[in-house]
Amino acid sequence: MSPRLTxxxxxxxxxxxxxxxxxxxxxxxxxxxxxxxxxxAPGDIRDFAYAMIRVLDDEGGAVGDWAGALSAEQLRKGLRxxxxxxxxxxxxxLSQRQGxxxxxxxxxxxxxxxxxxxxxxxxxxMCFPTYxxxxxxxxxxxxxxxxxxxxxxxxxxRLKGRQLSGLYSAKExxxxxxxxxxxxxxxxxxxxxxxxAIMGDQKIASGWIGEGSTAETDxxxxxxxxxxxxxxxxxxxxxNQWAISSYQGMAGGESAKFAARAxxxxxxxxxxxxxxYLAVYAVSKWAVERARANLGPTVIEWVxxxxxxxxxxxxxxxxxxxxxxxxxxxxxxxxRLKTHLIRVGAWSEERMKQMQAEVESEVLEAAKEAESHGTxxxxxxxxxATIFEDVxxxxxxxxxxxxxxxxx
Amino acid sequence: MPRLSMVEAIxxxxxxxxxxxxxxxxxxxxxxxxxxxxxxxxxxxxxxxxSRCFDAPINxxxxxxxxxxMGAYGLRPVAEIQFADxxxxxxxxxxxxxxRLRYRSGGEFFAPIVIRMxxxxxxxxxxxxxxxPEALFAHVCGLKTVIPSNPYDxxxxxxxxxxxxxxxxxxxxxxLYNGPFAGHPDQPAVPWAKHALSEVPAGRYVVPLxxxxxxxxxxxxxVLCYGTMTHVAEAAADETGVDAExxxxxxxxxxxxxxxxxxxxxxxxxVIVHEATLTAGFGAExxxxxxxxxxxxxxAPIQRVCGWDTPYPVAEEWDYFPGPERVGRALLKAxxx
Numbered sequence: 001m002s003p004r005l006t007x008x009x010x011x012x013x014x015x016x017x018x019x020x021x022x023x024x025x026x027x028x029x030x031x032x033x034x035x036x037x038x039x040x041a042p043g044d045i046r047d048f049a050y051a052m053i054r055v056l057d058d059e060g061g062a063v064g065d066w067a068g069a070l071s072a073e074q075l076r077k078g079l080r081x082x083x084x085x086x087x088x089x090x091x092x093x094l095s096q097r098q099g100x101x102x103x104x105x106x107x108x109x110x111x112x113x114x115x116x117x118x119x120x121x122x123x124x125x126m127c128f129p130t131y132x133x134x135x136x137x138x139x140x141x142x143x144x145x146x147x148x149x150x151x152x153x154x155x156x157x158r159l160k161g162r163q164l165s166g167l168y169s170a171k172e173x174x175x176x177x178x179x180x181x182x183x184x185x186x187x188x189x190x191x192x193x194x195x196x197a198i199m200g201d202q203k204i205a206s207g208w209i210g211e212g213s214t215a216e217t218d219x220x221x222x223x224x225x226x227x228x229x230x231x232x233x234x235x236x237x238x239x240n241q242w243a244i245s246s247y248q249g250m251a252g253g254e255s256a257k258f259a260a261r262a263x264x265x266x267x268x269x270x271x272x273x274x275x276x277y278l279a280v281y282a283v284s285k286w287a288v289e290r291a292r293a294n295l296g297p298t299v300i301e302w303v304x305x306x307x308x309x310x311x312x313x314x315x316x317x318x319x320x321x322x323x324x325x326x327x328x329x330x331x332x333x334x335x336r337l338k339t340h341l342i343r344v345g346a347w348s349e350e351r352m353k354q355m356q357a358e359v360e361s362e363v364l365e366a367a368k369e370a371e372s373h374g375t376x377x378x379x380x381x382x383x384x385a386t387i388f389e390d391v392x393x394x395x396x397x398x399x400x401x402x403x404x405x406x407x408x
Numbered sequence: 409m410p411r412l413s414m415v416e417a418i419x420x421x422x423x424x425x426x427x428x429x430x431x432x433x434x435x436x437x438x439x440x441x442x443x444x445x446x447x448x449x450x451x452x453x454x455x456x457x458x459s460r461c462f463d464a465p466i467n468x469x470x471x472x473x474x475x476x477x478m479g480a481y482g483l484r485p486v487a488e489i490q491f492a493d494x495x496x497x498x499x500x501x502x503x504x505x506x507x508r509l510r511y512r513s514g515g516e517f518f519a520p521i522v523i524r525m526x527x528x529x530x531x532x533x534x535x536x537x538x539x540x541p542e543a544l545f546a547h548v549c550g551l552k553t554v555i556p557s558n559p560y561d562x563x564x565x566x567x568x569x570x571x572x573x574x575x576x577x578x579x580x581x582x583x584l585y586n587g588p589f590a591g592h593p594d595q596p597a598v599p600w601a602k603h604a605l606s607e608v609p610a611g612r613y614v615v616p617l618x619x620x621x622x623x624x625x626x627x628x629x630x631v632l633c634y635g636t637m638t639h640v641a642e643a644a645a646d647e648t649g650v651d652a653e654x655x656x657x658x659x660x661x662x663x664x665x666x667x668x669x670x671x672x673x674x675x676x677x678x679v680i681v682h683e684a685t686l687t688a689g690f691g692a693e694x695x696x697x698x699x700x701x702x703x704x705x706x707x708a709p710i711q712r713v714c715g716w717d718t719p720y721p722v723a724e725e726w727d728y729f730p731g732p733e734r735v736g737r738a739l740l741k742a743x744x745x
Binding site: 389 | 430433459460464465467469470473474475476477478479480481482483485497500501504505509510511512513514515516517518549550552572573574618661662663665
């Protein structure tokens with residue numbers, strides 16, 4: 001007789017009250033995974049979707065084929081970018097608690113991915129980010145005040161108070177308007193890259209998605225189109241283990257690596273340590289060179305850990321054990337880069353302290369200036385008349401009538 | 409002047425724009441080498457190359473999603489959805505993305521895209537090849553929704569749509585592709601060549617979005633309609649002898665409210681006709697507009713003649729289709745009041 005059928009509902013190995021356990025996260029030895037030629041056939045690097053490209057070892061050494069891509073000066077900038085991002089997040093989290101905005105999302109623990117990836121791109125390229133890639137803007141040098149004005153929805157908010165906090169848009173910085181609907185930006189990134197190829201240009205697109213949203217149709221739509229037209233696009237999957245309260249197994253991560261999803265589409269795919277600034281830069285650069293050389297798309301799974309809550313509306317203590325971040329085998333990206341820089345004699349604890357004070361003061365100054373233009377419930381804010389603008393390029397009659405009804 | 413079918417006029421619009429603007433690209437399922445299941449893109453790939461006219465995978469969320477990306481890049485993509493009935497996987501991209509980019513980015517990004525799709529019944533296509541989902545688009549702020557009823561308008565409206573900086577949903581009544589259709593399936597098919605509006609000028613011209621056309625002037629009752637129903641309404645007026653004024657809206661959003669008000673204030677009576685299902689259809693919006701703006705001019709209740717609130721059947725197609733007899737009855741009833 002056949003057995004009675006049962007439904008498999010994935011469940012993380014530990015819940016609140018338990019001891020953090022990451023024994024399921026296989027960590028490759030730093031330097032172990034080689035760097036293939038950029039014109040490698042996707043089918044020849046299938047193993048790379050199961051391995052983990054790492055440059056920094058546990059002692060702060062930089063080892064293997066992927067090392068040596070950045071100078072000490074570039075690495076110090078990378079360290080600063082990550083520290084600035086973390087300080088920015090901390091300040092904005094506090095601002096949310098103070099009621100200056102309704103909502104905030106930090107990128108705590110995964111700063112290396114956006115900050116290092118940004119450095120691999122050139123002006124004219126376009127990122128299609130999610131809501132946790134503020135590091136792209138910060139590493140680009142985008143004004144913090146401008147970002148904060150969006151967060152505070154004040155009179156200087158270029159988005160006129162329309163978007164939830166953190167859903168930036170900065171065309172000049174190659175940063176596409178963040179949707180808030182999950183996954184929709186992925187096929188758009190592919191389409192943007194197709195357009196570059198159609199026009200015979202040199203620009204590339206970089207699309208972003210979380211491991212949770214790889215379950216969305218749009219992820220697969222993007223992969224199909226990337227597979228068919230081979231446009232110059234990088235498809236980043238940030239696997240930070242958690243989608244609000246759903247662990248990565250609920251998106252299929254228990255059955256296969258997210259990077260391996262590219263195999264069915266014949267798209268080149270790599271998996272890398274997302275908390276290793278050097279690895280993120282080197283792997284991104286590989287994909288950028290490949291795309292720029294008309295060799296097609298690359299999927300990259302960045303393995304990291306969402307150290308903070310999903311958002312200010314979330315309380316992770318309800319669904320995951322305390323102390324997970326401390327137990328996370330890939331550590332803290334800032335600590336790891338600091339250790340490396342000190343080890344190679346390009347940094348010191350003293351300079352670290354100075355830089356920490358410097359970025360905190362930079363954020364504080366920016367916050368003061370942004371707050372002088374208003375916060376969500378206090379001070380100047382965008383005029384109500386702007387509600388009716390930008391729905392269409394030119395305001396149609398029915399919106400003019402509605403604006404009159406509102407009396408503005 | 410050349411006489412074109414609706415298919416030829418639509419193709420001519422794309423051809424005209426592709427010739428003068430290298431940013432115009434055309435794609436969709438079976439659109440490239442084969443030229444589309446209704447032949448609207450026939451010859452375009454041969455003429456403009458594979459990177460400007462190409463086949464797409466069977467994936468509507470992808471088709472719309474990549475069109476948005478291309479539009480944001482600066483191209484003018486014209487994406488074909490093979491049947492409007494298949495658009496729903498792409499609906500999220502249309503509603504949450506194409507329609508919102510400009511607003512949510514404070515004007516930094518926008519999607520100047522056209523999404524073409526055949527709509528309506530009359531071809532024994534059943535519930536997966538006959539739908540008229542215009543209300544689902546007209547309800548979404550940020551979209552423009554257009555539906556031509558003849559070759560001249562089809563070309564002029566499509567050129568306007570391609571040149572427009574906002575996303576345009578371009579609905580093509582498939583029963584009109586190869587000839588006008590007044591709703592008498594038992595009568596021989598008539599080619600467009602005998603219809604005055606099949607005279608289509610060569611080269612670029614536009615029919616502006618948001619301007620209705622008076623197809624027939626009349627004093628007794630206003631008929632508000634679009635697409636195939638324009639021809640049905642004309643037949644109903646002929647067959648009943650009611651002196652109806654027939655307004656072909658052409659564009660639902662933006663809506664030519666002035667044309668509607670002008671006519672209803674003159675006639676004092678209003679019948680609204682569409683093929684889409686009745687409840688919460690675009691006719692409900694039209695009825696509300698007429699009630700709000702023309703209440704004191706009305707001599708009779710506003711009537712709607714629409715598809716029944718059921719899926720579109722095959723064998724019972726002509727019991728479903730709002731044909732001239734049903735429209736005629738409404739015209740006569742309007743005159744009784």
